[in-house]
Amino acid sequence: MKDVNKDLNLSVIKAFRLLDVYLNDKQEWGVRELAKKAGYNKTTTYRLLSTLESLDIVQKNGDDKYILGLKLFELGNLVSIHKSLRNYSRIPLENIAKEIKETVHFGVLSNNRILYLNKAESPLGLKVSTQIGSYQEAYCTALGKVLLAYSSKNLISDYFKNVKLEAHTSNTITSAKDLLIELKQIREKEYALDMEELELGLICIAIPVFNKNKEVVASISVSGPSSRFKSENIASYLSIIKKGASEIETRMSDYN
Amino acid sequence: MKDVNKDLNLSVIKAFRLLDVYLNDKQEWGVRELAKKAGYNKTTTYRLLSTLESLDIVQKNGDDKYILGLKLFELGNLVSIHKSLRNYSRIPLENIAKEIKETVHFGVLSNNRILYLNKAESPLGLKVSTQIGSYQEAYCTALGKVLLAYSSKNLISDYFKNVKLEAHTSNTITSAKDLLIELKQIREKEYALDMEELELGLICIAIPVFNKNKEVVASISVSGPSSRFKSENIASYLSIIKKGASEIETRMSDYN
DNA sequence: AAAAACGTTTCATAATACGAAACACTGTTT
DNA sequence: AAACAGTGTTTCGTATTATGAAACGTTTTT
Incomplete structure (x- = not known):
């Protein structure tokens, strides 16, 4: 000391x-x-x-x-940026969870990791559950990959300097080169998938949330067990999440 | 200093x-x-x-x-005492709000004031809205009066020593003697009313939430505009809130 | 009855926080 | 173009504060 x-x-x-x-x-x-x-x-x-x-x-x-x-x-409740994000996201997240019946997460990038700001849980017994206010690695989550994909080049190069890409499962992307390709694809598709990259049996899909200046401020994900998460559902899930994201964006711009 | x-x-x-x-x-x-x-x-x-x-x-x-x-x-999200209270109260509060269509609050006594731990808002346009984590005076709110009513004599005598009963409206109870009578009546009726004592046009009804040792740990209130809040509704409101309170009590005892 | 744990208090000393002044910078006014 | 008025930031001798070994008063365990 x-x-x-x-x-x-x-x-x-x-x-x-x-x-x-x-x-x-x-x-x-x-x-x-x-x-x-x-x-x-x-x-x-x-x-x-x-x-x-x-x-x-x-x-x-x-x-x-x-x-x-x-x-x-x-x-903790005074933290203003996230206070408002949390408020504006609550109802849209609950609507998504009700419609898709899977757990919905809402997070931001903080210190190279995902900070979970809000969630709405699946009504089903088998579900994903995360602690609000906790952190997770960005490179192996759909939420995180979306936020990285829309980050500045400086931030991303910093990211690779400071974060070690460790394998959580056999699907985890562990090379910087592969992750960069993935981020490029995410920007093109405008959504990210996590195919059991953090945990076996766990699949997530995430999209960005923009502020009025078209900057990405947060992302929304839907997470569920691979047994329920089929590729034919992706299109319908995406349209539901996008509806929720635009609801949050409207609520935010109404107040700012 | x-x-x-x-x-x-x-x-x-x-x-x-x-x-x-x-x-x-x-x-x-x-x-x-x-x-x-x-x-x-x-x-x-x-x-x-x-x-x-x-x-x-x-x-x-x-x-x-x-x-x-x-x-x-x-x-802030690690605060364990209230983390569990908050978790266990969420769904019951939402059910009450859905049924009664008025805003539901959930709070504890902290430093002689009410701390709002959770809420579920009315689906209607005209509604009461409070910031989670914020404080309000106990003596002029239904939530606060319930919690005071079930507090120890020591705590109540401390309360009167430290808190000045200021009038917020013409209905606010501003004498210690009157407040003690009110608290006695609350213990007898097992619920508290706030008849525009904090804000004109705002009426609340609140009941206690007990832990497994039959100690009061929190309270639930329903708040609405006086235009909708009629005395003939009290009985039905009470039965709905009591159902929610016992749900919370069950959830808490399952885990402790 | 003794021993071992706990939280708490004391007090001389070593370590730290303090703040006036100076610095580097930006934007505004003369 | 020069002086000025704002920032945030750094420096460094000094006054204040935090430190921790030891002792104290209880409670719990042996």
Whole structure:
């Protein structure tokens, strides 16, 4: 903790590291337990937690255990760009899910990964389910490939510098050359497929969502098990998703 | 900033104050602008923002303006206590809204106020709409009065010490004595009404949601314009909301 | 009854945050 | 064209703050 490239507030970084890394793994933590896991001193951890508690960022859960607090929930809902995207996407996503009967996801690109902003789940028992606010690799998801396909050349070259294309299944695209070809095809077809590239048995189809300046700001995907996802359905799925996407685009432009 | 009652990390407090108070008011801030508003030194503010930026808690929006970042959204979604409440309430709330055709809210008590955890909006044009994650006073809302009614005596006496009962309309209950009588009646009737106490023309009805230990953990309300909200509807509304509440209670107990 | 765990407090010391001033840059006014 | 008025950013000596070993008060386990 000596060589920081910039002059930053170390205790702020420590505080968020507690929140981000460690309070994620588990529901509740004791002071010593968390200190050990974080590699901080017991007293330091206690002081940080006390500080965060005074701000309602964490709170105590009965017997001296710390859990994430309500203020954090409140702050999360303030994130304006995504707040609006989430609001405007909700009803269209639900309509798509109702019509197709598969889970619908809505996400943006953030730090080279997909951030799931919203979803509408399939009414069926066997379905895909993802945590809102969680991340997934972009190169092996339909959502991610669409967003990469419409990104600037700079962003894409950065992407290849920073991201290692690891195989999740035998279908995962693991070479930069192949991925570039795929992205080109996506731009031409105006939709992306994920043919069991992230998980065996899981197929997705995704299209871009544009803002009023014709820039891609998000994407929508439909995900389902390969047993239900037949190639003859693609055309009808696409027309339903595109209807939903244009609904979101209309809602956004009405407010901006 | 000299007399702190405990030994807390001041820079952590400052960082969250930037997020909480100031990044809420506006969409984007310059460094000097935010420093002036927060009463911090320009350099301090810059350092705090740089720190938060390195953590993706804030991000830059084009021309050197800071906005809330994605990590905050992600962290907000990790808040476990309410994550489950939110998940379990979604479908029941939507069913209630569909049946009654009025907006349904779901909230908990936090720091003497109502925190809106979830909602399902009325399908009609004229409707009540609230921001998830936002707060409202408890004493002049049906949601809040239900939660106060089922709170411990200690919490209620604390409530009266810390909260000033201000009139929002001519119907607002502004005396502690009257509010205590109201809370007693709510416990007897097992539901609360808000008869234009927060806003003229706005009526709400709310009931409690219990956990498996028969403690009240949240409440559900239906809100609508006085033009549609007739006293003869109360009985049928109540039976629909109670059905939804017991659905939520079942879902919660299945998982805990 | 002893031991081992917990959260919490203390306090001298080492490390960090602080902020005035200077810098680099952009756009506006004279 | 030159001076000015705005930005965000960097520097660096100093004042403030965070640090952590040790001790404390409880509770739980042995």
